[in-house]
Amino acid sequence: MSFLFNVLGSGDGPPAAENGADTVEKFVSRLQSSTLLEDRREAMRGLKALSKQFKLEVGTQGMDALISAVDKDRGDTEVVANGLEALLQVTAADVKEGENPSDSDLGVQFTEIFVKKQDNVSVLLNLLEEYDFPVRWPTVKLLTALLTNKPTRVQECVLESPGSVPRLMDLLSDSREIIRNDGLLLLTRLASRNTQIQRMLAFSGGMEQLLDIITEEGHSDGGIVVEDCILLLLNLIRSNSSNQNYFREASLVPRLAPFFDFSSDAGEWSAQKVRNVTLLLRLIRAFAAPVQSQAQSTTASQRAFAQCGVLTTLSNLMFATNLDRSVSIEMMSTVAELVRGDAQNQAIFIQVTIASRPALLYIILSLVEDKRAVELRLASLYCLQCVLLQNRDMQQQVVATLMPTDSQASQPSQVTAGQLLCRGLFSGDEVTMWCSAAALVACMETQAIKEELLRVQLAVGEGTHVALLHQAGLLAARKDLKFRGRVGLLILLSHWIHDCPAAVGKLLTSPPCVQFLTTAIEEQTDSQEQTIIRGLAALLVGLCLLAKGVKVTGEYTQESLLEIAQKRILAERFAEALSGITQSELYMRAAQSYYPPGEVVFDFQYTQLVRRTSDTVLQMVRGELPIPSDPPSPSSSDRLSPDVQATSTHIMEHDAVVTSYKELIRDQDSQLIQMREEASVVSEQRNKEREERTRLADDLATSKQQKLDIDSQLHNVRQQCAQLEDEKSALAHRLAAMEDERQRDREERAKLAQRLESVESRQHDVADGRMVNGGGDQSPGRLQQDVDSLGQLLQTSERELQKQQHLLLAREEEVTVLSGRLQMAEQEMDGVRQEMLCMREQTQDIDGDDLQMKCKRYEAQLQELSHRHKKLTEDNEDLTQGHEDLLVLLADQDTRIASLRERLVKHGDVVTDSEEDDDESEDSESAGDEDDH
Numbered sequence: 001m002s003f004l005f006n007v008l009g010s011g012d013g014p015p016a017a018e019n020g021a022d023t024v025e026k027f028v029s030r031l032q033s034s035t036l037l038e039d040r041r042e043a044m045r046g047l048k049a050l051s052k053q054f055k056l057e058v059g060t061q062g063m064d065a066l067i068s069a070v071d072k073d074r075g076d077t078e079v080v081a082n083g084l085e086a087l088l089q090v091t092a093a094d095v096k097e098g099e100n101p102s103d104s105d106l107g108v109q110f111t112e113i114f115v116k117k118q119d120n121v122s123v124l125l126n127l128l129e130e131y132d133f134p135v136r137w138p139t140v141k142l143l144t145a146l147l148t149n150k151p152t153r154v155q156e157c158v159l160e161s162p163g164s165v166p167r168l169m170d171l172l173s174d175s176r177e178i179i180r181n182d183g184l185l186l187l188t189r190l191a192s193r194n195t196q197i198q199r200m201l202a203f204s205g206g207m208e209q210l211l212d213i214i215t216e217e218g219h220s221d222g223g224i225v226v227e228d229c230i231l232l233l234l235n236l237i238r239s240n241s242s243n244q245n246y247f248r249e250a251s252l253v254p255r256l257a258p259f260f261d262f263s264s265d266a267g268e269w270s271a272q273k274v275r276n277v278t279l280l281l282r283l284i285r286a287f288a289a290p291v292q293s294q295a296q297s298t299t300a301s302q303r304a305f306a307q308c309g310v311l312t313t314l315s316n317l318m319f320a321t322n323l324d325r326s327v328s329i330e331m332m333s334t335v336a337e338l339v340r341g342d343a344q345n346q347a348i349f350i351q352v353t354i355a356s357r358p359a360l361l362y363i364i365l366s367l368v369e370d371k372r373a374v375e376l377r378l379a380s381l382y383c384l385q386c387v388l389l390q391n392r393d394m395q396q397q398v399v400a401t402l403m404p405t406d407s408q409a410s411q412p413s414q415v416t417a418g419q420l421l422c423r424g425l426f427s428g429d430e431v432t433m434w435c436s437a438a439a440l441v442a443c444m445e446t447q448a449i450k451e452e453l454l455r456v457q458l459a460v461g462e463g464t465h466v467a468l469l470h471q472a473g474l475l476a477a478r479k480d481l482k483f484r485g486r487v488g489l490l491i492l493l494s495h496w497i498h499d500c501p502a503a504v505g506k507l508l509t510s511p512p513c514v515q516f517l518t519t520a521i522e523e524q525t526d527s528q529e530q531t532i533i534r535g536l537a538a539l540l541v542g543l544c545l546l547a548k549g550v551k552v553t554g555e556y557t558q559e560s561l562l563e564i565a566q567k568r569i570l571a572e573r574f575a576e577a578l579s580g581i582t583q584s585e586l587y588m589r590a591a592q593s594y595y596p597p598g599e600v601v602f603d604f605q606y607t608q609l610v611r612r613t614s615d616t617v618l619q620m621v622r623g624e625l626p627i628p629s630d631p632p633s634p635s636s637s638d639r640l641s642p643d644v645q646a647t648s649t650h651i652m653e654h655d656a657v658v659t660s661y662k663e664l665i666r667d668q669d670s671q672l673i674q675m676r677e678e679a680s681v682v683s684e685q686r687n688k689e690r691e692e693r694t695r696l697a698d699d700l701a702t703s704k705q706q707k708l709d710i711d712s713q714l715h716n717v718r719q720q721c722a723q724l725e726d727e728k729s730a731l732a733h734r735l736a737a738m739e740d741e742r743q744r745d746r747e748e749r750a751k752l753a754q755r756l757e758s759v760e761s762r763q764h765d766v767a768d769g770r771m772v773n774g775g776g777d778q779s780p781g782r783l784q785q786d787v788d789s790l791g792q793l794l795q796t797s798e799r800e801l802q803k804q805q806h807l808l809l810a811r812e813e814e815v816t817v818l819s820g821r822l823q824m825a826e827q828e829m830d831g832v833r834q835e836m837l838c839m840r841e842q843t844q845d846i847d848g849d850d851l852q853m854k855c856k857r858y859e860a861q862l863q864e865l866s867h868r869h870k871k872l873t874e875d876n877e878d879l880t881q882g883h884e885d886l887l888v889l890l891a892d893q894d895t896r897i898a899s900l901r902e903r904l905v906k907h908g909d910v911v912t913d914s915e916e917d918d919d920e921s922e923d924s925e926s927a928g929d930e931d932d933h
Helices: 002-008 017-033 037-050 055-072 077-091 106-115 118-127 133-149 151-160 164-173 177-191 195-203 206-217 224-237 241-249 253-260 271-288 292-307 310-317 325-339 343-350 359-368 374-388 392-400 406-410 417-425 430-441 447-453 468-476 483-497 501-508 511-522 528-546 558-569 571-582 585-590 604-621 642-775 780-842 848-906 913-932
Strands: 457-461 464-467
Touching: 017 037, 017 055, 037 055, 037 077, 055 077, 055 106, 055 118, 055 642, 077 106, 077 133, 106 118, 106 133, 106 151, 106 642, 118 133, 118 151, 118 164, 133 151, 133 177, 151 164, 151 177, 151 195, 164 177, 164 195, 164 206, 177 195, 177 224, 195 206, 195 224, 195 241, 206 224, 206 241, 206 253, 224 241, 224 271, 241 292, 253 271, 253 292, 253 310, 271 292, 271 325, 292 310, 292 325, 292 343, 310 325, 310 343, 325 343, 325 374, 343 359, 343 374, 359 374, 359 417, 359 430, 374 392, 374 430, 392 417, 392 447, 417 430, 417 483, 430 483, 430 604, 447 501, 457 468, 464 468, 468 483, 468 501, 468 511, 483 501, 483 528, 483 604, 501 511, 501 528, 501 558, 511 528, 511 558, 511 571, 528 558, 528 571, 528 604, 558 571, 558 604, 571 604, 585 604, 642 780
Parallel strands: none
Antiparallel strands: 457 464
């Protein structure tokens, strides 16, 4: 533990950044190579402590070691727990809650590397069998983090791992709430958008366990755990017909009914209860959603919820005063989809009464009340549309309330559905007008009902009545009318005259309305609202042209209207006006859902009308199709028998139909050829784009791997630089020591020179003594003593000279070694420089700013290394110069010694051969030692 504390510090602060990579490497090496369990524990604790601050280093160097240790030491709880925590820190994405992680995030990149190997995920799934809290909980959190970063790949790994789903489902039975709750989140992410996993979870008893948890937590009064359970149920049920069938067949639908028991609620609901009830209503809507491909399953679900009493309960609750607005909106939408298109459920709803009034009347009242929120009024409209959908009897009853009756005359205070809709249609509030118009459109599914509505008269003054259609047309032409009110009236008129020649004839007899429509089409505008009004007017005029058998006399007929469209408005401008609808973003949004959009402009029914009729309208305006012919008049067929008349009429109609179909087929053939060509071009483009996407994906994966490899290589470069720095420090110490030795050599040479000078002076004295002796009497013994002392001094000087030679040889050796090290340093510097160039080339296409900053730092490090190399070269040159100075001094000493020997010989002294042999033997020994060295 002392080593760990030395690295991590005493807790006062994190380890130094420059030591992090080396420390991680030591811990990884220790984890992989240690045979003692305690050493592996210590190494794992160290990696866990460093994993958050040094995520890159731990991920690049230690990920494989961590997962290997977790797998091998599965029996040791501490090693496994610390390893899982370290892996969680490495793979965790650095994003805020609720945001999706980016692919450039370091945690996402390490997650991608981790899940590439199926065995890594299998190790985690096997760890779920461990019941120990320190192992099971980190495993759940790590799997959740992996699913957050790379959900698709983790789902594939789960499917490929046998027996993984039962282990995951076992988390819901864990008695520890924190593991169970995190297991709910894990399963919710796992089941998202994967039908196969959804089925496996459902048929493993997952939905029963979730309902058990909801019951234990208190249904709607439960906490966030109930919310998580419902979210997981939503993932299992939504767009999955097999799971929906299993839910019904397992008799799980009645278990949802107690959720709506609010009898004990007297006060305001908590925010958590609002979320719980809202999510459960969305769960019911997932069963009853109007999806064409699941029509049979939808009908069965509607009947099941009606049989268990959920429909009746929600119908009585949706107008409760203590409900939150969001709950009321969701409840109305749920009731709407439970009764949509199902006659039995519609009959159940109609029988519901609230305060002795029909629930249908309350819906219409909520729809036309301008003080209510727009969202609540749109939910009421959607509920009314679903109640009336494909229910001819109910539509007829609503239309009948528009007609005056004796009961209304006797009870004028009694309000009917028709009166509420008429008041809303002409109220002046644009949202109320739009909603009322859409509600009337919901009653117009048959031509008979449309013709009956033509009989509706509105009192505009004393004794003055105007037809409802005329009044709607005149109101739509008013200049001061607000945008949404005008849109609602034009949509109402469009649905009314479609497939109703009588309504077309009524509309053409209203010149102000027709003039408004033609003028609106001719206007050129950049305003979005005016563009939409222009398109609505164009479609309304086109629907007038499509009607068959219209009999009208006056200023405007079908022929005159077609002439205006072709000659005054022009076909191109007419088509441009009509495209103002189809190209609108509001139109596209409304066409995607049956639910009325919040913009309150278009609805789904109108988009369907545009799709069915716009192409035919354009063909007629362009002259490609004729106006539908009227039936033959009685005057032209008076002289024909009824049978002949019927046959003639049938033949004429048949010929007209055949002609029109031939032209239509011809046009469709040309369009089909053009579309095939366009389809081939689009197919080629899609193939190219698919190949390009595949190539880009491969390049991106390669680039990510290259970035990680480069980071590892740069780490190695830093290590090499540190080693070179250590070698430089060692060389600097060696050079300092050699400099000291050189100073001592200089001092010894100075002493030797002084002694040589003393020898020379003594020799001069000897010579002078002999000369005196030759001239007079002097003791020869004294001279012999002087000569002997000079010989001894000479031998001592020669020995010191030999020592200096040995030292010089040693210095030469050290200089050779230093030169070799300098050459190796130069080679390493060249390798680093080449590696830097290669990494710069590799990183040109990977990451711009970040890698450029790294390259600049490495260039600075390279310049620093070059400076160190230059300094080492200068030190080597100084050593070489000192070596040459030593050689010069030794040569001078040899010359002086030789001259001294010659002088001794001249003065009659005998230099013995033994001395010369000793000198030669010492020279040979020194040479032999040098060779051995």
